Amino acid sequence: xxxxxxxxxxxxxxxxxxxxxxxxxxxxxxxxxxxxxxxxxxxxxxxxxxxxxxxxxxxxxxxxxxxxxxxxxxxxxxxxxxxxxxxxxxxxxxxxxxxxxxxxxxxxxxxxxxxxxxxxxxxxxxxxxxxxxxxxxxxxxxxxxxxxxxxxxxxxxxxxxxxxxxxxxxxxxxxxxxxxxxxxxxxxxxxxxxxxxxxxxxxxxxxxxxxxxxxxxxxxxxxxxxxxxxxxxxxxxxxxxxxxxxxxxxxxxxxxxxxxxxxxxxxxxxxxxxxxxxxxxxxxxxxxxxxxxxxxxxxxxxxxxxxxxxxxxxxxxxxxxxxxxxxxxxxxxxxxxxxxxxxxxxxxxxx
Amino acid sequence: xxxxxxxxxxxxxxxxxxxxxxxxxxxxxxxxxxxxxxxxxxxxxxxxxxxxxxxxxxxxxxxxxxxxxxxxxxxxxxxxxxxxxxxxxxxxxxxxxxxxxxxxxxxxxxxxxxxxxxxxxxxxxxxxxxxxxxxxxxxxxxxxxxxxxxxxxxxxxxxxxxxxxxxxxxxxxxxxxxxxxxxxxxxxxxxxxxxxxxxxxxxxxxxxxxxxxxxxxxxxxxxxxxxxxxxxxxxxxxxxxxxxxxxxxxxxxxxxxxxxxxxxxxxxxxxxxxxxxxxxxxxxxxxxxxxxxxxxxxxxxxxxxxxxxxxxxxxxxxxxxxxxxxxx
Numbered sequence: 001x002x003x004x005x006x007x008x009x010x011x012x013x014x015x016x017x018x019x020x021x022x023x024x025x026x027x028x029x030x031x032x033x034x035x036x037x038x039x040x041x042x043x044x045x046x047x048x049x050x051x052x053x054x055x056x057x058x059x060x061x062x063x064x065x066x067x068x069x070x071x072x073x074x075x076x077x078x079x080x081x082x083x084x085x086x087x088x089x090x091x092x093x094x095x096x097x098x099x100x101x102x103x104x105x106x107x108x109x110x111x112x113x114x115x116x117x118x119x120x121x122x123x124x125x126x127x128x129x130x131x132x133x134x135x136x137x138x139x140x141x142x143x144x145x146x147x148x149x150x151x152x153x154x155x156x157x158x159x160x161x162x163x164x165x166x167x168x169x170x171x172x173x174x175x176x177x178x179x180x181x182x183x184x185x186x187x188x189x190x191x192x193x194x195x196x197x198x199x200x201x202x203x204x205x206x207x208x209x210x211x212x213x214x215x216x217x218x219x220x221x222x223x224x225x226x227x228x229x230x231x232x233x234x235x236x237x238x239x240x241x242x243x244x245x246x247x248x249x250x251x252x253x254x255x256x257x258x259x260x261x262x263x264x265x266x267x268x269x270x271x272x273x274x275x276x277x278x279x280x281x282x283x284x285x286x287x288x289x290x291x292x293x294x295x296x297x298x299x300x301x302x303x304x305x306x307x308x309x310x311x312x313x314x315x316x317x318x319x320x321x322x323x324x325x326x327x328x329x330x331x332x333x334x335x336x337x338x339x340x341x342x343x344x345x346x347x348x349x350x351x
Numbered sequence: 352x353x354x355x356x357x358x359x360x361x362x363x364x365x366x367x368x369x370x371x372x373x374x375x376x377x378x379x380x381x382x383x384x385x386x387x388x389x390x391x392x393x394x395x396x397x398x399x400x401x402x403x404x405x406x407x408x409x410x411x412x413x414x415x416x417x418x419x420x421x422x423x424x425x426x427x428x429x430x431x432x433x434x435x436x437x438x439x440x441x442x443x444x445x446x447x448x449x450x451x452x453x454x455x456x457x458x459x460x461x462x463x464x465x466x467x468x469x470x471x472x473x474x475x476x477x478x479x480x481x482x483x484x485x486x487x488x489x490x491x492x493x494x495x496x497x498x499x500x501x502x503x504x505x506x507x508x509x510x511x512x513x514x515x516x517x518x519x520x521x522x523x524x525x526x527x528x529x530x531x532x533x534x535x536x537x538x539x540x541x542x543x544x545x546x547x548x549x550x551x552x553x554x555x556x557x558x559x560x561x562x563x564x565x566x567x568x569x570x571x572x573x574x575x576x577x578x579x580x581x582x583x584x585x586x587x588x589x590x591x592x593x594x595x596x597x598x599x600x601x602x603x604x605x606x607x608x609x610x611x612x613x614x615x616x617x618x619x620x621x622x623x624x625x626x627x628x629x630x631x632x633x634x635x636x637x638x639x640x641x642x643x644x645x646x647x648x649x650x651x652x653x654x655x656x657x658x659x660x661x662x663x664x665x666x667x668x669x670x671x672x673x674x675x676x677x678x679x
Contacts, residue, residue: 088492170659220664
């Protein structure tokens with residue numbers, strides 16, 4: 001899989017104004033953005049109960065243009081611009097679901113789900129439980145996130161661990177176009193509420209083959225993205241590509257690193273994680289979220305509980321630091337980097 | 352209101368008062384964990400509910416609308432089960448257009464707006480009536496929900512029961528606004544304040560709001576001015592924050608007494624007949640409560656039921672180990 005060459009690439013590489021995807025191909029060589037769009041289009045054609053809505057998703061087609069022209073294609077009742085109110089966006093999704101619709105609300109950036117958290121955690125995640133199954137929540141909240149594009153405060157925050165502590169949700173974080181399309185389709189069809197995390201840095205730069213037709217389910221199943229013998233780099237979303245780039249360099253240095261993509265935080269594929277780490281006996285977890293309480297801690301706790309005797313080294317974590325996300329110009333110091341991953345991998349391999 | 356409707360309304364109000372008495376007693380002997388009485392607010396709750404058609408309209412409660420929920424189709428046994436820790440028997444039946452009580456104040460409002468939105472999208476004929484209180488009107492969810500419902504022109508009727516207190520906070524400390532209904536103008540739809548102790552005024556205002564919503568004219572806000580005669584809930588002691596003479600004044604304006612006097616004067620329901628009805632209600636409530644109390648409590652596995660439609664394997668493993676532990 002092609003990997004982004006460096007997390008420190010210049011922001012000018014990022015396309016900015018009025019980019020429309022070239023066409024609505026639903027399969028073939030697609031970018032992550034095109035794959036997400038393909039999932040939305042094919043699902044909306046299949047199921048008329050789906051309502052796509054949020055701030056700027058309709059007329060503008062989304063600030064990243066993921067939903068460009070979908071309003072003219074599916075009509076203003078199915079692709080809807082809402083007021084600037086995340087609490088109402090998520091709260092109304094609960095009501096829409098109760099009323100028999102399949103809501104796919106967009107929160108403009110994952111960090112702004114905090115403005116809706118009281119409707120996500122206490123409400124969306126629990127409504128089926130509270131109603132003893134009477135009211136299920138087939139809701140998919142889509143949100144871009146992740147660092148590397150010099151965004152203002154909140155726009156890059158990785159807060160998946162905060163959702164992981166909220167039973168009742170599913171948390172999905174594809175790293176590749178085929179997974180992006182397959183897992184968004186799976187999310188929309190899932191009777192449970194899903195947080196679908198879209199890696200904004202990679203929207204247009206990561207391309208891959210997206211097959212035609214139906215997909216095998218991928219929730220709760222890890223994907224070995226690169227084989228290796230000496231250790232397993234474990235990650236999800238954009239950080240998978242950092243791991244791939246690090247693995248290339250490690251190969252030159254005589255260290256063979258496998259790369260494992262969790263794909264979904266919840267459901268968490270414990271069996272797959274353990275099986276792959278047992279192959280190498282060593283692991284490093286990489287994620288963009290800060291260290292303490294990050295989902296990497298859950299991965300490490302699980303490995304030591306389930307695979308203690310298979311481990312030949314402590315499991316290190318390469319993550320952001322326990323500080324607030326800094327201004328965009330300084331984010332490279334904050335985020336996990338290829339050199340830090342390489343250092344941790346070498347220390348682990350040499351343990 | 353026709354005579355038959357007055358009888359029906361009075362019966363629900365009486366049932367509500369009997370339920371309050373019984374559930375308070377049950378809480379004091381440990382059969383119920385916590386209970387919030389409707390006492391004093393019966394006209395606001397029942398009058399608004401009477402304007403709905405349970406066959407087509409949805410009701411979204413806050414957590415102090417017991418008689419409305421019952422009228423809308425919640426079985427008495429389900430209601431008792433929800434207070435008595437038998438959640439598996441507390442389900443809302445599939446044909447009842449009612450949501451569960453909401454503990455997070457105001458959270459039900461955007462949900463109700465979304466439900467009303469779905470009815471527009473599906474071209475369904477009914478409306479959504481959502482309850483909230485004076486306290487809830489300070490929450491962000493109130494603002495966001497009203498604003499969204501307004502811009503969508505959703506068929507939403509918001510019944511704000513201003514009972515003058517949010518636990519110990521009097522409405523004078525809740526807001527500087529003189530009337531909460533005035534907020535509606537800020538959202539682009541009509542708001543009205545009514546005497547919440549006047550069953551007929553509440554009914555008329557709600558009926559008009561329902562008609563407006565059905566006609567595609569969007570939301571309405573109805574502020575029912577009443578008084579929370581009872582405690583906030585069974586762990587509250589109102590004597591610590593309000594004077595007894597204020598309560599006594601409210602008791603003198605009891606909404607049930609008003610309807611009883613009206614019904615007797617109009618020959619709809621005599622005082623003797625009403626007393627007999629109260630006895631019958633007490634008997635019925637007691638019988639249902641006893642039946643629920645005799646139901647077995649669920650095993651630990653129930654913790655895991657209904658968390659997901661399609662549970663992650665990790666959760667299933669936890670369930671298995673808990674159930675296994677329970678066997679030893």
